[in-house]
Amino acid sequence: MLDRDACLALDADDPLRAFKNEFVLPEGVVYLVGNSLGALPRRAAERVRRTVEDEWGRQLVGGWNQAGWYDQPLTAGDRLAPLIGAGPGQVVVGNTTTIAAYQALAAAVRLRPGRKVIVSDPRNFPTDHYIAQGLARLLGDYEVRDYAEGRFDDAAVVLLSEVDYRTGARRHVPSVTAQVQEAGALMVWDVCHSVGAMEVDVSQADFAVGCTYKYLNAGPGAPAFLYVNPRHHATAENVLSGWHGHAEPFAFETGYRPAEGVRRFAVSTPHVVSFAALEAALEVWDRVPMAQVRAKSVALTSLFVDLVGDALKLVSPAEPESRGSQVSFHHPDGYPVMRALIDRGVHGDFRAPDVLRFGFAPLYIGYADVHDAATTLLEVLDKELWRDERYARRLAVT
Amino acid sequence: MLDRDACLALDADDPLRAFKNEFVLPEGVVYLVGNSLGALPRRAAERVRRTVEDEWGRQLVGGWNQAGWYDQPLTAGDRLAPLIGAGPGQVVVGNTTTIAAYQALAAAVRLRPGRKVIVSDPRNFPTDHYIAQGLARLLGDYEVRDYAEGRFDDAAVVLLSEVDYRTGARRHVPSVTAQVQEAGALMVWDVCHSVGAMEVDVSQADFAVGCTYKYLNAGPGAPAFLYVNPRHHATAENVLSGWHGHAEPFAFETGYRPAEGVRRFAVSTPHVVSFAALEAALEVWDRVPMAQVRAKSVALTSLFVDLVGDALKLVSPAEPESRGSQVSFHHPDGYPVMRALIDRGVHGDFRAPDVLRFGFAPLYIGYADVHDAATTLLEVLDKELWRDERYARRLAVT
Known part of the structure; x- marks a missing residue:
């Protein structure tokens, strides 16, 4: 299993690493919802x-x-x-x-x-x-x-x-x-x-x-x-x-x-x-080599699956070639789990009735981001931090 | 018939005059195409x-x-x-x-x-x-x-x-x-x-x-x-x-x-x-009194019709209550006439086969604008300024 330093080393070697600077990403957030709404390209403003x-x-x-x-x-x-x-x-x-x-x-x-x-x-x-x-x-x-x-x-x-x-x-x-x-x-x-x-x-x-x-x-x-x-x-x-x-x-x-x-x-x-x-x-x-995007996507989703391990039941195919750039897990209390996670700076989303989704946009998500997201998710689950009534209230858009 | 000074006096008394400052309008242009694409409200940017x-x-x-x-x-x-x-x-x-x-x-x-x-x-x-x-x-x-x-x-x-x-x-x-x-x-x-x-x-x-x-x-x-x-x-x-x-x-x-x-x-x-x-x-x-908009619209279109007089054949109803906020005229060479007019800072548009359209948006068009537009139109027609081959070339969007 890769530790955080090994992830940082992978980020340093990532041929796509320069693209991250082309996006506006909020401080202190690991944004794993690019499969729902992608981040703002700086040039778009x-x-x-x-x-x-x-x-x-x-x-x-x-x-x-x-x-x-x-x-x-x-x-x-x-x-x-x-x-x-x-x-x-x-x-x-x-x-x-x-x-x-x-x-x-x-x-x-x-x-x-x-x-x-x-x-x-x-x-x-x-x-x-x-x-x-x-x-x-x-x-x-x-x-x-x-x-x-x-x-x-x-x-x-x-x-x-x-x-x-x-x-x-x-x-x-x-x-x-x-x-x-x-x-x-x-x-x-x-x-x-x-x-x-x-x-x-x-x-x-x-x-x-x-x-x-x-x-x-x-x-x-x-x-x-x-x-x-x-x-x-x-x-x-x-x-x-x-x-x-x-x-x-x-x-x-x-x-x-x-x-x-x-x-x-x-x-x-x-x-x-x-x-x-x-x-x-x-x-x-226009400048993105798509083969590199896919290779990095497979590596990121695989790393996340490995790090989460048995803590959650995998919904997505285990074989990386059989899935897209997202990883989904079951949790009977998926909604409050996701709210608790977002509260700690890891943004995924929830799909009814019980699915936690995490999307990995290879242009701006790195290996250390994946490590941080998994670590936070494991802590939320291990300490049952989602058992807090403020996470139960449903927002209009989930 | 109103002269330009009388039009300026009407502008000074216009209860809607403050709205003009809320829009970005290019210098030196009378924009009579608000019935096609309205001007940019400053707050929109x-x-x-x-x-x-x-x-x-x-x-x-x-x-x-x-x-x-x-x-x-x-x-x-x-x-x-x-x-x-x-x-x-x-x-x-x-x-x-x-x-x-x-x-x-x-x-x-x-x-x-x-x-x-x-x-x-x-x-x-x-x-x-x-x-x-x-x-x-x-x-x-x-x-x-x-x-x-x-x-x-x-x-x-x-x-x-x-x-x-x-x-x-x-x-x-x-x-x-x-x-x-x-x-x-x-x-x-x-x-x-x-x-x-x-x-x-x-x-x-x-x-x-x-x-x-x-x-x-x-x-x-x-x-x-x-x-x-x-x-x-x-x-x-x-x-x-x-x-x-x-x-x-x-x-x-x-x-x-x-x-x-x-x-x-x-x-x-x-x-x-x-x-x-x-x-x-x-x-x-939210702040616009629509009855004032309509009253001014009727006044503007009527003024334009009066000023153009017999120089062009009116397509729009002569009775102001029977028309919207635009005035249309026939001209067999409507396309080059409109191009010549736009070239002189009066923007209307053309609708096939032979219609010149002028829209009057009461929030940012004033009486002196109407006077200027009519004066320029009469000059283009009187001097046949539209008989110039550069005005014959069709643009993609008319």
């Missing part, structure tokens, strides 16, 4: 200021042309594309993951008109499962089938997460994609919990969606992304057929005519101020 | 900085509770509600007008299941008409009918703009709403071009949608809003059934169960950084 004061303030409506606001959904998409194994002109950024999933599912059912089944995993992040239910309800004669049934031969589409939000379990994208497509269904991947934590490749999928505010560090509620495989660009329909997906938005025609390429999946006015932070975050990712 | 550096940067994921991010869609909705004649708990903020219109139309067709007609006006802003077409296409057996046909007795829903984006023509909300509802259809108003320019009252409508980046000055791509009449709160369905509209989002249930009240129309993670600018903009509106 200045980038947002520039958009508000110099672009909006001085260029005003001219910013649509001069500052490139109009094309942001596509320029940000091109910049983000390598992080998911996609190429230029295949990714559009905007709105939220939920809305992007709705667009993907609706497009998929239109591409497979005879098939009245949407397959989703009840263990997907709930919003994905809910939006599948919402679409099926609107369509009337559609069924949402549990992925565990394993039947895809009458399904229009299958929606799955690459990495499970609760357990951190990782699915094998190539084999699942191939199995679904061989059955004649379309494959939609949600990569919210993998993008920015490992090498993601959705290039064989039909659609993929994800958010940018977790490992990508683009800020609370930053715009989401939608990948559309080029083989569907000419035929897939965007049910959210807003004017920014029109072939000629400024012709103000009365009939919707979809744009060429992935632009048809743009909806309407992009959230420009939120895009500014995303652009700053992507400037960091 | 600081409010956005605080959200990025103090909230995201220091509170990190804790901002969902501490900074109130989680409730922003409802708190901003309550703050905005008086601007549209609504009460607390009736408005949810987020996403875009197009997406809000989709939610409203989809909810409406679910509330009127036997009626397979969506009525829209081809002169609505195109995205509204397009999204109606997208929904009808997805549903399969629905028709989008032209409002001009005047038949609503078999319609599920009617979608109209209070103020026409091209002409500035204003519809009479109470009588149209009553007519539509008497025919058994539901009424959805788009108030993008009226909110913040006049007293809006959608309280008799079934739904209303609008944006916050025009007269409300909340910044490029600021979140939109959706009003849902309380009589529908228990029964209307949000087809974009994301987790933030769930009764207990943090229970992570597998089945969608809608929240009580208007919260069920929330979708997913709000665009927090964009919300910051909206909150700053609404701090201004």
Whole structure:
């Protein structure tokens, strides 16, 4: 087992160590919630200021042309594309993951008109499962089938997460994609919990969606992304057929005519101020070697699992290759345990009913951080420091 | 006809004159595009900085509770509600007008299941008409009918703009709403071009949608809003059934169960950084007497129409009570005319095929501004200054 000095030595040798300085991290905190909301990139504050004061303030409506606001959904998409194994002109950024999933599912059912089944995993992040239910309800004669049934031969589409939000379990994208497509269904991947934590490749999928505010560090509620495989660009329909997906938005025609390429999946006015932070975050990712990120992620999660040992029951897969960049444990009193831990400067989060989650963002979390987090967690458990009534009170957002 | 000194005297007597200091306006420009993108409120820059550096940067994921991010869609909705004649708990903020219109139309067709007609006006802003077409296409057996046909007795829903984006023509909300509802259809108003320019009252409508980046000055791509009449709160369905509209989002249930009240129309993670600018903009509106805004708006548009006189053909209604806060004119070479005008510091915009638009935001546009704008416009026309090839080249966004 590594002691703290050995962890410090690993930090000193870490090829990614310089990236930590690019983020604002509060003093005295080990922030293991980068899988929920990534830390603030230093350059984001200045980038947002520039958009508000110099672009909006001085260029005003001219910013649509001069500052490139109009094309942001596509320029940000091109910049983000390598992080998911996609190429230029295949990714559009905007709105939220939920809305992007709705667009993907609706497009998929239109591409497979005879098939009245949407397959989703009840263990997907709930919003994905809910939006599948919402679409099926609107369509009337559609069924949402549990992925565990394993039947895809009458399904229009299958929606799955690459990495499970609760357990951190990782699915094998190539084999699942191939199995679904061989059955004649379309494959939609949600990569919210993998993008920015490992090498993601959705290039064989039909659609993929994800958010940018977790490992990508683009800020609370930053715009989401939608990948559309080029083989569907000419035929897939965007049910959210807003004017920014029109072939000629400024012709103000009365009939919707979809744009060429992935632009048809743009909806309407992009959230420009939120895009500014995303652009700053992507400037960091331009320089990040993802293989090193994954190697360090595996090392960090493995170290944490080893240090926690038998003190808690592991929820995540024990084999590091089978999980993302998070480690989850069971504890029947998980909520007060997490509150007690946060009170001592180690920030993880809680997922009902009984899961403690710890996310390891390799750009700003080091080996000594992991050691400190595990030491504090063991102390909270050993001394039962969580048995304090102030930790029982639930906050609105857990 | 008023001369410039008379206009300066009116500015000196203007009860709204102090508001101009709350906005950043570029030197030497008369900005008559506030109906497209409102000017930057000075406080917005600081409010956005605080959200990025103090909230995201220091509170990190804790901002969902501490900074109130989680409730922003409802708190901003309550703050905005008086601007549209609504009460607390009736408005949810987020996403875009197009997406809000989709939610409203989809909810409406679910509330009127036997009626397979969506009525829209081809002169609505195109995205509204397009999204109606997208929904009808997805549903399969629905028709989008032209409002001009005047038949609503078999319609599920009617979608109209209070103020026409091209002409500035204003519809009479109470009588149209009553007519539509008497025919058994539901009424959805788009108030993008009226909110913040006049007293809006959608309280008799079934739904209303609008944006916050025009007269409300909340910044490029600021979140939109959706009003849902309380009589529908228990029964209307949000087809974009994301987790933030769930009764207990943090229970992570597998089945969608809608929240009580208007919260069920929330979708997913709000665009927090964009919300910051909206909150700053609404701090201004808290203090604005809307009757004075409308009175000044009528005076400004009337003055501009008078000063332009016969030099251009008026597109907008001549009667000020029948228009919003914009004035539009025809010109066969409208595009180069507008480019020439902008080149001389008077910013309006162009709407295909031949419309020059001028928007008058009473919080920061004064009578002398109107005089200067008209003088420059008359000079551009009189001397044919627009006949210059550099004004012919089209920009991406017009």
